[in-house]
Amino acid sequence: MPLIAILPGDGIGPEVTAAARRVLEAVASDLEFAEAPVGGAAYEAKGHPLPESTLDLARKADAILFGAVGDFRFDTLERALRPEAAILGLRKELSLFANLRPAVLFEGLEDASALRPEVARSIDLMIVRELNGDVYFGEKGRGTTADGLREGHDLMRYDEGEVRRIARVGFETARARNGKLCSVDKANVLETSQLWRDVVIEVAADYPDIELSHLYVDNAAMQLVRDPGQFDVIVTGNLFGDILSDQASMCAGSIGMLPSAALGADGKKGMFEPIHGSAPDIAGQGKANPCAAILSAAMLLRYSLGRGEAADRVEQAVRGAIADGARTPDLGGSLSTDAMAEQVLERLG
Ligand code: GGG
Numbered sequence: 608m609p610l611i612a613i614l615p616g617d618g619i620g621p622e623v624t625a626a627a628r629r630v631l632e633a634v635a636s637d638l639e640f641a642e643a644p645v646g647g648a649a650y651e652a653k654g655h656p657l658p659e660s661t662l663d664l665a666r667k668a669d670a671i672l673f674g675a676v677g678d679f680r681f682d683t684l685e686r687a688l689r690p691e692a693a694i695l696g697l698r699k700e701l702s703l704f705a706n707l708r709p710a711v712l713f714e715g716l717e718d719a720s721a722l723r724p725e726v727a728r729s730i731d732l733m734i735v736r737e738l739n740g741d742v743y744f745g746e747k748g749r750g751t752t753a754d755g756l757r758e759g760h761d762l763m764r765y766d767e768g769e770v771r772r773i774a775r776v777g778f779e780t781a782r783a784r785n786g787k788l789c790s791v792d793k794a795n796v797l798e799t800s801q802l803w804r805d806v807v808i809e810v811a812a813d814y815p816d817i818e819l820s821h822l823y824v825d826n827a828a829m830q831l832v833r834d835p836g837q838f839d840v841i842v843t844g845n846l847f848g849d850i851l852s853d854q855a856s857m858c859a860g861s862i863g864m865l866p867s868a869a870l871g872a873d874g875k876k877g878m879f880e881p882i883h884g885s886a887p888d889i890a891g892q893g894k895a896n897p898c899a900a901i902l903s904a905a906m907l908l909r910y911s912l913g914r915g916e917a918a919d920r921v922e923q924a925v926r927g928a929i930a931d932g933a934r935t936p937d938l939g940g941s942l943s944t945d946a947m948a949e950q951v952l953e954r955l956g
Pocket of ligand 1: 675
């Protein structure tokens with residue numbers, strides 16, 4: 608019986624993971640679920656955002672369904688105790704280095720997109736974001752300058768092994784899609800990005816069938832809104848991928864629509880979560896869009912459990928609900944989180 612760890616987290620995390628769990632239960636009757644606190648909820652309950660018991664569950668589970676972490680109430684805590692430390696800790700502890708973030712405009716969402724409808728319609732891309740390196744994990748600190756000014760720093764760092772393994776995921780993902788890979792960096796300014804580009808070009812020798820291009824991140828951000836149809840797969844670092852995927856989500860209608868999978872070397876065991884955060888301003892009001900969490904559950908079925916057919920059913924049910932006009936407030940509608948989940952469940956047949 609596959610064990611699914613549910614880590615709901617903070618804010619709207621519990622609402623959207625509950626909806627996604629209902630969908631998983633509807634398409635797979637043989638799953639075992641175990642829930643554990645994470646983020647601010649875990650800090651409040653156990654004094655740490657990623658308690659050992661939560662990490663143990665995550666280690667032994669076949670897959671993790673994660674909600675969201677973050678709450679302004681914990682803004683004054685030291686970094687290691689803030690809710691966000693949990694998500695970084697899980698990714699690092701479980702060596703989940705490859706983050707797949709699909710951005711697709713579903714039929715009917717042209718009006719919700721930040722782009723003109725004819726441009727929005729061309730969005731169908733996959734962002735492959737590196738998750739274990741970059742400024743998120745480089746040496747950090749605070750100090751004082753010689754002039755007595757307060758100083759802060761986060762080291763941006765990658766080694767060639769880290770770049771090579773994510774580049775391979777990028778090329779393999781492009782091979783499974785439409786054969787185009789765009790590597791995004793800032794190689795005109797950053798040493799890490801020059802290394803990134805060198806290594807991506809080396810790896811490209813093993814993928815002569817893939818059309819490789821390079822863009823600086825500022826240009827990539829601009830191209831995403833100008834002509835998103837030019838992108839098939841984007842491979843990029845941790846920070847750039849975090850920012851570009853939020854941008855891509857608004858091109859696709861709402862940040863409430865984008866799921867993600869964080870995978871390790873086997874491409875199987877993973878942590879699946881909506882790309883959105885905890886949105887404490889709307890928590891507990893039934894206003895959150897559960898689609899990103901439900902689509903993350905579909906990715907869990909596909910990657911961790913190898914159940915492509917069930918994953919297709921879930922994705923079709925979300926597409927169907929959206930095409931038929933089901934809308935939460937972020938999409939300009941008034942359906943509650945649960946009512947949106949019902950629309951999806953009804954279409955699972
Ligand atoms: N579900 C995504 C989430 O909770 N995001 C909050 C967060 O800490 N994000 C940092 C990141 O994704 O690197």
